Amino acid sequence: MSTRPRASLKDIAAELGVSVATVSNAISGKGRVSEELGERIRATALARGYVPSLTGRALRTGRSGVLGLVLADIANPLFPKIAQAVEAAAATSGYGVLIADSRGDVTEQTQAIRRLMERGADGLIVVPRRGTRVGEIGLPVAVIDTPSTPGNTVSADHWGGGRQVIGHLAGLGHRHFVLIGGSAASNVQNDRISGMRSALPAGARHTLLWAEGPGRAPGAPLGLAALAAGGATAFASVSDLIALRALTELQSAGLAVPEDVSVTGFDDMVWAGVVTPGLTTLHQDMPTIARHAVDELLRMIEHPETASAVPPGGVPMRLVVRQSAAAPRAARTCPTEGAKPT
Amino acid sequence: MSTRPRASLKDIAAELGVSVATVSNAISGKGRVSEELGERIRATALARGYVPSLTGRALRTGRSGVLGLVLADIANPLFPKIAQAVEAAAATSGYGVLIADSRGDVTEQTQAIRRLMERGADGLIVVPRRGTRVGEIGLPVAVIDTPSTPGNTVSADHWGGGRQVIGHLAGLGHRHFVLIGGSAASNVQNDRISGMRSALPAGARHTLLWAEGPGRAPGAPLGLAALAAGGATAFASVSDLIALRALTELQSAGLAVPEDVSVTGFDDMVWAGVVTPGLTTLHQDMPTIARHAVDELLRMIEHPETASAVPPGGVPMRLVVRQSAAAPRAARTCPTEGAKPT
């Protein structure tokens, strides 16, 4: 109780005996107000704990100061990082973030976008469902997907990440690879796979496997032990979730990781650091990506005539070396003290 | 382009030659409008694609139609489910959801709440940082934590979940338990542990372990293999993340799960279903929890005089039986065809 309605411009104007317009000018620094009066106004505004009503401002200016974050992929484990980074970036620019989840459904996604528009979002940040494109909606939109997707605004350099991880494995001495994808419909995953392929050393053998491919039951084993028996030593997955699946499947089959086989993931999810052995994976620089996406969106909103300032290509991914990838047995010529780092 | 500003009440009024008030009345069904005119107004509103400006309404009514979701625990893996459920529940009630992440910092949490209030959130849903309480802020607040926390509004029955999992393990024949917590500062985890303890069968032995306890390096091994060597057969964790840590640590040490030891988790995170063996864990009914939280919040906002309608006690958790928990060797008197279920 007694949380009296916040002070408005009118209250302050009344207290000082000046007009609302002057108060508004003094606070925004736009019109012409004498230095002395301006100072007095700002002082009492502070004293009264004045906070501008964003609603009032929104009505007048037609801009709500809110960005919509549209997450299309159901319960995406990357979501916390994205949401956190986007919210932080938006907050430093004075914007709020309204969320909308479409639970993986395309029509639901349209509904979600409509809801955000009705709420007056000034722009949208869309992390699209694998492979789907977001249509024209009459609102500034920033898309976070992968550089090769048409209409993509900013994203990590998934292709380069794929190159890095294979380069790392090849450098350790691996020559027989298994590349494990999730869904072939995902642009991101395809780019990661392409990058991996492009970095395979000459003379290397490799097998490509889709975990959610046709004819494979959702939870069915991937049959990795058999591949290992066939000589494969490096299992590079396009996501940490698949890497985890691979890791535990191999361990359950009695194979030692990384002594017998190496496993790598993608995205540096929360569990990558806690499993044994720690998962070697690629980290996405979400704060930078979100910063770029928000900046780009604000540019479109506030200065539609200017050109994009987002650097082309993706934001580099960073290889996080843990313990799940090591030299294969055959290549163990000069072991570097298998002990864990400090 | 040419996305002309949406039709307003004024436009419709002008088109039909009536006053704005009448249009407003006809659409909201509040004032007195003749059946015939009302029908005509609604028809043209539909034809013109009229969507009420929530900003205008907010300014007039003082309510924004937006709820704030405050997530305090950094990158909480449960976040996607919470956000998704809350957003869905809010959307069906015509509300939007504004997010705020405090990155685990308490002062940052205050800032985040302040930002939400400035944006005119009508109420807040807070998932507090472990153990912290949210102070009085002059806005309706629903807290999702655990039933034993003062000020908690709704949550899962963590205590009952603990009972269930130990009951399940005891039923399988286990008599020597290791209970693994994360942080002793978490109310939720403490309740889960208490529930577990309360369900220990007579004569059972148990050890309590805190993964983030003092004197333990963040990523350091938990030493579970030694406990297993000492006779422990059931490892019950308070979270799937810790269960995953336990599972992989035990597997790396050469122990077979569930043949040698059983492992259970909590929360049914996305990875619980994909690891080998699948993790037996407890599922939170987030949609129901979110529904209760949102309903309660809307009740406080729209009918402050009425009493709470949230059923006391927590929302029951559901045991999800996968393959990580089975009868211990010694108790394998009548094996039920060790094969996996269909």
Added chain:
DNA sequence: CATTGCGGGTTAATCGTTTAACCTAGCCGC
């Protein structure tokens, strides 16, 4: 001296919606 310029404000309109108050016929009852 008359005009222009400008510093320092004020007035008033506007965004879109809601709602209390008011107005005007028509009709009924007395």
Added chain:
DNA sequence: GCGGCTAGGTTAAACGATTAACCCGCAATG
């Protein structure tokens, strides 16, 4: 015939901030 009631509207005043337009006095300038 007239007061009162009602149905069916209209008017107008908010909500809070922004901003174009205007106004006034004083100084400088021709």
